């Protein structure tokens with residue numbers, strides 16, 4: 001019977017991220033990863049575009065169309081836009097075969113700092129969008145399951161997820177979160193730090209997308225074997241005209257220093273609070289990093305130097321959380337621990 005139901009239902013796991021939303025369909029894997037952006041017509045209140053299409057419109061919309069990020073700093077900033085986004089991604093992920101059969105069970109990863117009102121809003125939205133059952137899981141737990149940490153065993157694992165809006169970290173053991181911390185400092189803050197640095201040093205104004213490109217191309221947390229340079233275009237604050245400057249990876253490291261030290265401090269704090277038995281597990285098992293921030297060059301070396309623990313960047317860190325929700329759907333032991341809402 002269970003198999004029969006599975007055949008007709010396409011269960012889904014969703015990571016509602018600040019920067020990207022990912023959807024996993026059971027039996028298929030990760031089927032989509034698109035920016036968490038919605039564009040809306042202010043006059044008619046209609047949704048114009050979602051995801052990739054909405055991102056392409058960013059900064060280029062006429063005045064009656066606004067681009068919105070429904071998730072901000074790890075929480076839901078706009079319920080209506082969030083609902084529209086969920087409905088769109090759920091309908092995109094459904095295969096035509098499944099569309100008219102049994103509604104899916106959906107596991108949604110939510111930030112660990114989410115309030116009970118927000119939990120209910122996410123659940124109701126998913127039910128309205130056509131879910132048969134909704135399970136919510138905290139992001140660090142989903143990330144830990146996604147990267148394959150032995151979360152149910154009586155031994156401590158440390159998971160660090162550096163996303164766009166939030167950095168979440170947790171010590172997990174025996175299927176539960178022992179300690180957790182969520183910082184509203186992550187990838188977006190790094191982009192902003194690059195914008196501020198270039199503005200101050202070169203009197204040059206650059207956009208968010210350029211700042212992110214700089215971070216991805218030449219950004220680093222630890223000295224590189226070969227330092228890099230990049231030509232950057234912006235608008236001069238002196239002449240008001242377009243201008244190009246050449247910047248180095250050393251400069252960007254300087255720009256990112258403050259943001260990274262906030263993340264390191266939070267890791268240190270949580271390590272200081274970890275019960276001794278679990279702390280000794282961490283000496284061996286170290287810190288596993290997920291989220292887009294795990295891709296920052298040298299982040300593993302910096303964290304390892306500052307915590308004296310081994311650090312392991314996850315494979316495919318951008319999909320760690322959504323793969324965790326997928327495993328929860330496919331291995332029934334997990335769903336029992338995260339009862340439906």
Ligand SMILES: Nc1ncnc2c1ncn2[C@@H]1O[C@H](COP(=O)(O)OP(=O)(O)OP(=O)(O)O)[C@@H](O)[C@H]1O
Pocket residue numbers: 016017018019020021071074162163164165166167186187188212215216219290291292293295296297317318
């Ligand atoms: N190669 C890279 N180097 C540094 N940062 C990167 C790289 N690739 C992506 N990022 C950053 O990772 C962030 C997105 O990561 P991710 O998709 O894990 O966030 P999210 O899950 O949407 O956000 P959150 O978990 O905060 O809700 C963005 O800030 C992006 O700029």
Ligand SMILES: [Mg+2]
Pocket residue numbers: 015017018139161163164291321
């Ligand atoms: Mg995330």
